[in-house]
Amino acid sequence: MINKLIAKIKETGAPIVVGLDPMMKYIPEQIKKKAFAEYGETLEGAAEAVFQYNKEIVDHIYDLVPAVKPQIAMYEQFGIPGLVAFKRTVDYCKEKGLVVIGDVKRGDIGSTSEAYAVGHLGKVQVGSHSYYGFDEDFATVNPYLGSDGIKPFIKVCQEEKKGLFILVKTSNPSSGEFQDRKLADADNRPLYEIVGEQVARWGEEHMGDDYSYIGAVVGATYPEMGKTLRKIMPKSYILVPGYGAQGGKGADLVHFFNEDGLGAIINSSRGIIAAYQQEKYEAYGEANFAEASRKAVEDMKADIEQALNNR
Amino acid sequence: MINKLIAKIKETGAPIVVGLDPMMKYIPEQIKKKAFAEYGETLEGAAEAVFQYNKEIVDHIYDLVPAVKPQIAMYEQFGIPGLVAFKRTVDYCKEKGLVVIGDVKRGDIGSTSEAYAVGHLGKVQVGSHSYYGFDEDFATVNPYLGSDGIKPFIKVCQEEKKGLFILVKTSNPSSGEFQDRKLADADNRPLYEIVGEQVARWGEEHMGDDYSYIGAVVGATYPEMGKTLRKIMPKSYILVPGYGAQGGKGADLVHFFNEDGLGAIINSSRGIIAAYQQEKYEAYGEANFAEASRKAVEDMKADIEQALNNR
Numbered sequence: 001m002i003n004k005l006i007a008k009i010k011e012t013g014a015p016i017v018v019g020l021d022p023m024m025k026y027i028p029e030q031i032k033k034k035a036f037a038e039y040g041e042t043l044e045g046a047a048e049a050v051f052q053y054n055k056e057i058v059d060h061i062y063d064l065v066p067a068v069k070p071q072i073a074m075y076e077q078f079g080i081p082g083l084v085a086f087k088r089t090v091d092y093c094k095e096k097g098l099v100v101i102g103d104v105k106r107g108d109i110g111s112t113s114e115a116y117a118v119g120h121l122g123k124v125q126v127g128s129h130s131y132y133g134f135d136e137d138f139a140t141v142n143p144y145l146g147s148d149g150i151k152p153f154i155k156v157c158q159e160e161k162k163g164l165f166i167l168v169k170t171s172n173p174s175s176g177e178f179q180d181r182k183l184a185d186a187d188n189r190p191l192y193e194i195v196g197e198q199v200a201r202w203g204e205e206h207m208g209d210d211y212s213y214i215g216a217v218v219g220a221t222y223p224e225m226g227k228t229l230r231k232i233m234p235k236s237y238i239l240v241p242g243y244g245a246q247g248g249k250g251a252d253l254v255h256f257f258n259e260d261g262l263g264a265i266i267n268s269s270r271g272i273i274a275a276y277q278q279e280k281y282e283a284y285g286e287a288n289f290a291e292a293s294r295k296a297v298e299d300m301k302a303d304i305e306q307a308l309n310n311r
Numbered sequence: 312m313i314n315k316l317i318a319k320i321k322e323t324g325a326p327i328v329v330g331l332d333p334m335m336k337y338i339p340e341q342i343k344k345k346a347f348a349e350y351g352e353t354l355e356g357a358a359e360a361v362f363q364y365n366k367e368i369v370d371h372i373y374d375l376v377p378a379v380k381p382q383i384a385m386y387e388q389f390g391i392p393g394l395v396a397f398k399r400t401v402d403y404c405k406e407k408g409l410v411v412i413g414d415v416k417r418g419d420i421g422s423t424s425e426a427y428a429v430g431h432l433g434k435v436q437v438g439s440h441s442y443y444g445f446d447e448d449f450a451t452v453n454p455y456l457g458s459d460g461i462k463p464f465i466k467v468c469q470e471e472k473k474g475l476f477i478l479v480k481t482s483n484p485s486s487g488e489f490q491d492r493k494l495a496d497a498d499n500r501p502l503y504e505i506v507g508e509q510v511a512r513w514g515e516e517h518m519g520d521d522y523s524y525i526g527a528v529v530g531a532t533y534p535e536m537g538k539t540l541r542k543i544m545p546k547s548y549i550l551v552p553g554y555g556a557q558g559g560k561g562a563d564l565v566h567f568f569n570e571d572g573l574g575a576i577i578n579s580s581r582g583i584i585a586a587y588q589q590e591k592y593e594a595y596g597e598a599n600f601a602e603a604s605r606k607a608v609e610d611m612k613a614d615i616e617q618a619l620n621n622r
Binding site for chain 1: 385398431458478493
């Protein structure tokens with residue numbers, strides 16, 4: 001799957017993943033109105049609106065980008081109907097040929113991590129049959145519990161030729177509270193570097209052609225740390241959130257890429273899916289929200305291209 | 312809800328939470344057979360077996376213990392039908408008067424943590440209506456992303472009078488890989504102590520009568536660390552996994568309690584729900600698995616009582 005992701009990045013020329021993080025306030029009135037007319041102002045109605053919103057965006061961007069990243073929390077908040085919309089979104093995106101990164105940030109001890117891995121990336125055994133639960137291509141994982149929380153995910157990834165992005169340095173303002181602490185038993189280097197080293201080691205257990213199936217999450221909002229982490233994990237793809245709405249700019253991104261122009265995939269969520277709400281794209285109007293999303297992808301692609309050409 | 316939990320611990324005399332972590336290999340054949348006859352060897356069949364298994368155990372233990380802790384991974388592995396079984400389990404346990412701790416170990420950046428908090432503990436807005444998604448009483452949360460990942464959970468807990476257990480020192484063998492690292496910028500103290508201090512501070516923002524709504528997870532497998540953490544977080548309830556099957560013993564548990572005999576709640580999952588598979592309880596047989604679970608709870612209660620009396 002890492003090979004497929006890289007092939008699609010080369011084919012589209014866009015190291016971009018679109019975050020499908022649908023909040024109700026982003027969804028145009030016409031979509032909500034139709035969904036509520038059918039299902040009422042219920043969890044089912046919200047879930048239907050979420051799926052139709054995603055579908056229209058995906059229909060307008062699937063040929064431009066290699067991948068999407070649905071954030072499961074935005075679906076889970078609507079309970080079971082929301083998770084049905086998550087699954088429908090995963091399936092629809094795969095039908096359109098997109099690589100799907102499930103942003104689930106799961107992580108637990110051994111047998112429990114195994115259950116998450118099976119549910120999101122693998123197959124679960126029921127009697128003499130086996131079934132895929134959610135069947136994303138990649139999942140994001142939290143490393144706080146250490147190797148025995150990560151290894152069961154790697155095992156399932158090996159079986160299924162799927163991959164992970166492990167949280168190393170997250171994009172949020174308070175990510176440094178624990179992640180940046182300097183470790184006395186590691187020459188005063190920060191925790192995120194040590195986690196990054198471990199990601200590189202875990203990555204060796206499941207290599208694709210040029211890059212590992214085991215990648216890392218490093219926020220665009222911390223470009224200098226990204227530069228260091230790029231060197232620590234040369235074979236790990238870096239999933240970079242925080243571009244756009246969270247403040248990361250094109251020029252900040254160059255350090256996340258290797259010299260081959262590969263090694264990073266930049267996420268934008270709000271900046272793409274709710275582009276029509278920005279001043280820059282307001283001429284599209286609510287009715288043409290998905291066209292605005294397409295234009296925002298094209299602009300983001302140009303911004304990254306320019307930054308990479310200028311380095 | 313922390314006041315209710317403490318009242319129920321006093322009433323039952325059992326600082327015990329039963330982990331409802333149903334794996335297929337624990338579920339007696341007669342339950343699987345019936346569920347598969349109705350739904351086939353499908354995800355729906357597995358989910359039905361899981362719920363019926365939980366229900367029979369809950370029917371046999373609900374008067375002995377204050378709380379249950381379903382581990383959502385064990386349901387999520389069966390996709391949507393599994394999560395329906397999770398929700399049915401939460402609802403059924405609440406009907407029986409049990410406090411429900413959703414072991415979900417979620418955690419993300421601001422708005423995403425808010426969506427998880429809303430989905431598991433609060434209400435989500437849909438048009439002019441609002442709905443509970445999963446509606447547990449407590450949730451477990453991962454602290455790796457720092458304060459802005461935790462605060463949205465605390466906000467929802469304040470609105471709903473619900474609570475959290477934040478991972479501090481987990482019970483698994485490799486938990487020390489990151490959690491035990493010594494911090495140069497904190498007098499070489501280990502990371503888990505610094506996380507514990509932060510839990511204590513977060514806890515001040517949402518106090519119940521005697522204890523905070525914001526608790527911590529500390530593994531029974533690390534009793535000496537538990538002793539230190541007990542002092543660092545005097546007002547935080549500690550949820551203690553790792554008793555029984557993972558190796559923790561009654562005598563290891565005493566340090567997790569305050570002198571008032573409160574402050575800790577001990578989890579056992581496999582040791583209770585699959586008791587009938589242990590040599591000690593095999594006389595019950597598969598048919599009477601839930602009676603074996605009841606006896607295992609009584610034995611666990613006696614073990615903890617004895618340990619506390621001997622301290």
